[in-house]
Amino acid sequence: LLQQGMQQQAAPPQQRPSPQAGPQQRPQPQQPQQGDPRTDTDPQQGQQMYNALMKSMLGYLYGPGMPQVEQALNQGDDIVQRMATVISSVMLTTYHALNAEGKTVPPGVMFQAGMELAKAVGEIAVEMRKLPGQGNAEPIEAAFMAGIGRFGQLVQDGAMTQQQKQRYAEMIRAMRQLKQQAGKRPAQQSQTQTQPQEAR
Numbered sequence: 067l068l069q070q071g072m073q074q075q076a077a078p079p080q081q082r083p084s085p086q087a088g089p090q091q092r093p094q095p096q097q098p099q100q101g102d103p104r105t106d107t108d109p110q111q112g113q114q115m116y117n118a119l120m121k122s123m124l125g126y127l128y129g130p131g132m133p134q135v136e137q138a139l140n141q142g143d144d145i146v147q148r149m150a151t152v153i154s155s156v157m158l159t160t161y162h163a164l165n166a167e168g169k170t171v172p173p174g175v176m177f178q179a180g181m182e183l184a185k186a187v188g189e190i191a192v193e194m195r196k197l198p199g200q201g202n203a204e205p206i207e208a209a210f211m212a213g214i215g216r217f218g219q220l221v222q223d224g225a226m227t228q229q230q231k232q233r234y235a236e237m238i239r240a241m242r243q244l245k246q247q248a249g250k251r252p253a254q255q256s257q258t259q260t261q262p263q264e265a266r
Contacts, residue, residue: 112175119171119179122160127186131156135190145196146208149187153213156183158220165225173233177214184210207245214238 127135138155139148157180164171171179188206191197197205218226218234 112172115171115175116179119160119164119175120182122163123156123179123183124186126159127156127183127190131159135187136194139191139194139196145191146205147212148196149184149191149206149209150212150216152187153180153184153209154216154220156187157213157217161217161221162225165222173230173237177234177237180214180217181210184213211238211241211245 134155135152138152139145142148157176161171161176184206187209188197188202192199192202214234215238218231
């Protein structure tokens with residue numbers, strides 16, 4: 067689901083992802099769009115930003131942030147919420163550090179980087195035996211969704227434009243729809259749809 071989400075966020079908002087896109091397809095950077103450059107970005111610039119952002123996030127996660135990450139993942143029984151806290155904290159730390167330097171990360175780039183960050187946090191949770199080695203995709207996806215929502219709530223006032231907030235909301239809605247469709251497909255493929263599942 068995260069891989070599908072990365073492919074969908076890589077497309078312009080008006081363009082639906084191709085149903086033939088397989089899981090092996092690498093996510094492409096955002097397509098050029100007319101609009102606020104702080105919200106949208108061109109493919110080349112987007113890839114450069116993404117690479118720099120991932121280097122910064124993973125450098126913090128596996129470096130100075132590791133003691134806090136391990137402590138956070140060890141607290142409480144709800145590992146999904148613990149991972150969500152770690153994901154949002156690392157995203158916030160990186161986002162505000164860049165913002166202090168006068169740099170702005172477009173939502174699509176931050177969203178994709180957050181997905182990769184969620185996978186890395188999931189790997190740490192597996193190593194700490196907080197998650198099973200197999201079948202852990204769902205809790206990692208849930209942690210990413212909760213983490214990106216918490217990140218949006220905690221970003222300091224003035225650090226994000228209204229257009230950027232709307233773009234995050236659009237991407238979160240798209241991810242929820244993907245999850246809802248993925249949940250319905252096996253059970254309802256051969257029968258009439260009943261009540262839609264609630265996205266939470």
